[in-house]
Amino acid sequence: MRKIIKRIVLFVLALIFFGLFYLFVPGIWNHFVVYPRLEEQIEAVRSLRKPVPQVTSLTHYRGLMHSHCYWSHDSRGTLNEILTAAKKADIEFIFFTDHERAKLDSFPRGLYGEHDGVLMVPGTENNDLLVWPLADTVIDWRMDNPSLIKGIVDAGGLVVFPHCEEKRPWLNPDYQGMEIYNIHTDIKDERYSDIFFNTIINQDRYRHRIYRELFDEQTEILARWDSLNTWRRIVGFSAVDAHENQNIRASYLPDGRVEWLGPNANPIDTTEVGLWEKILLSEPDENGWAFKLYLDTFYHSFSFVNNHILADSLDKQNLADHFLKGHLYVAFDALADAKGFLFYALDQNDAVSGILGDEIALKNASILSAVSPLPGRYRLLRNGALIDEQAGGYAYKFTGVDKAGVYRIEVAIELDGNWVPWIYTNPIYVR
Ligand SMILES: [Zn+2]
Numbered sequence: 001m002r003k004i005i006k007r008i009v010l011f012v013l014a015l016i017f018f019g020l021f022y023l024f025v026p027g028i029w030n031h032f033v034v035y036p037r038l039e040e041q042i043e044a045v046r047s048l049r050k051p052v053p054q055v056t057s058l059t060h061y062r063g064l065m066h067s068h069c070y071w072s073h074d075s076r077g078t079l080n081e082i083l084t085a086a087k088k089a090d091i092e093f094i095f096f097t098d099h100e101r102a103k104l105d106s107f108p109r110g111l112y113g114e115h116d117g118v119l120m121v122p123g124t125e126n127n128d129l130l131v132w133p134l135a136d137t138v139i140d141w142r143m144d145n146p147s148l149i150k151g152i153v154d155a156g157g158l159v160v161f162p163h164c165e166e167k168r169p170w171l172n173p174d175y176q177g178m179e180i181y182n183i184h185t186d187i188k189d190e191r192y193s194d195i196f197f198n199t200i201i202n203q204d205r206y207r208h209r210i211y212r213e214l215f216d217e218q219t220e221i222l223a224r225w226d227s228l229n230t231w232r233r234i235v236g237f238s239a240v241d242a243h244e245n246q247n248i249r250a251s252y253l254p255d256g257r258v259e260w261l262g263p264n265a266n267p268i269d270t271t272e273v274g275l276w277e278k279i280l281l282s283e284p285d286e287n288g289w290a291f292k293l294y295l296d297t298f299y300h301s302f303s304f305v306n307n308h309i310l311a312d313s314l315d316k317q318n319l320a321d322h323f324l325k326g327h328l329y330v331a332f333d334a335l336a337d338a339k340g341f342l343f344y345a346l347d348q349n350d351a352v353s354g355i356l357g358d359e360i361a362l363k364n365a366s367i368l369s370a371v372s373p374l375p376g377r378y379r380l381l382r383n384g385a386l387i388d389e390q391a392g393g394y395a396y397k398f399t400g401v402d403k404a405g406v407y408r409i410e411v412a413i414e415l416d417g418n419w420v421p422w423i424y425t426n427p428i429y430v431r
Pocket of ligand 1: 067068097125241242
């Protein structure tokens with residue numbers, strides 16, 4: 001009898017061991033093989049950086065168009081946490097999109113104004129819209145969406161569509177832009193358990209690479225954007241959709257008890273300090289957290305993908321004006337800093353006749369050109385169709401542009417023999 005019990009125990013232990021081995025093997029493989037190699041390759045690409053000639057007098061500002069703070073029900077992000085992450089990720093502006101707390105929603109609210117060189121603009125994500133009123137106002141969410149969109153746009157605000165993997169009223173005549181990449185959109189097809197076990201192994205050293213693992217090119221969304229742009233101007237931008245809320249955290253309450261938060265910043269429990277708390281909790285950090293297991297952090301989300309807006313000054317109205325002009329490109333800056341990149345048109349006299357987002361006459365578009373701080377593979381698309389592809393150097397001239405159309409560029413960098421998307425530009429509209 002004893003023999004049988006012993007065998008059963010051994011068998012169960014072996015099962016547990018192999019089970020854990022199976023769950024953690026991909027993360028361990030990533031840690032020792034995949035990620036070090038990837039880091040090496042990324043470093044090699046970055047070392048090719050060269051200064052780029054200045055094509056425009058506008059300034060490059062790097063920032064975020066869709067992010068959340070404590071004002072949203074599903075985030076606890078404080079000014080200190082967000083500002084620290086933004087400074088570290090070299091972010092200069094954040095257009096916040098906090099969920100509403102009431103049907104009559106007054107602005108400004110949440111985080112706004114300039115903080116240590118980071119411009120924060122209050123906005124909202126509600127009714128399947130991202131809205132930045134840019135003025136002191138009240139939004140009445142009981143209105144129907146078409147009237148709401150028109151009212152806000154007529155009053156000088158911005159209205160764009162988030163989460164463009166979902167159905168949206170694409171033919172609405174008033175909205176101004178759409179997300180062409182959103183981290184949350186991208187993560188939907190991943191197995192969360194894989195991310196979880198990979199994170200346990202790799203969170204300290206390779207969290208940037210864990211994020212990279214999620215990346216899939218959003219081909220359907222890009223195709224829709226291209227097709228809409230042949231009809232009218234729709235600005236494309238990226239969204240980090242950061243909440244820093246896919247985690248388990250604990251903090252001490254003023255009465256000495258411990259509040260535990262789970263995914264989406266939902267409270268799990270409030271407990272007295274017992275044995276587990278004594279084992280798991282450490283001294284609270286500067287933000288009050290005494291226990292942290294993070295899948296997403298503000299810093300890693302902020303650095304993953306950015307919007308580069310070419311504007312005159314770091315001012316919310318000026319950034320919004322240039323956003324509407326399409327003076328924006330999307331870059332995966334955690335791969336390599338894209339600042340300095342530009343896509344532009346030259347006329348017959350080699351003078352700059354327009355930059356990304358601009359509308360120019362056919363006679364003034366004799367060359368479409370791009371400058372980049374890094375070499376890569378350039379793809380030129382006209383009305384969504386690939387018409388030219390070149391790889392290698394730093395500046396390209398796409399000559400022989402003899403047709404009106406909507407032209408945009410995608411730049412990829414080479415990692416481990418694969419071309420990885422790095423930059424998406426807004427189009428130049430040649431009429
Ligand atoms: Zn969001």
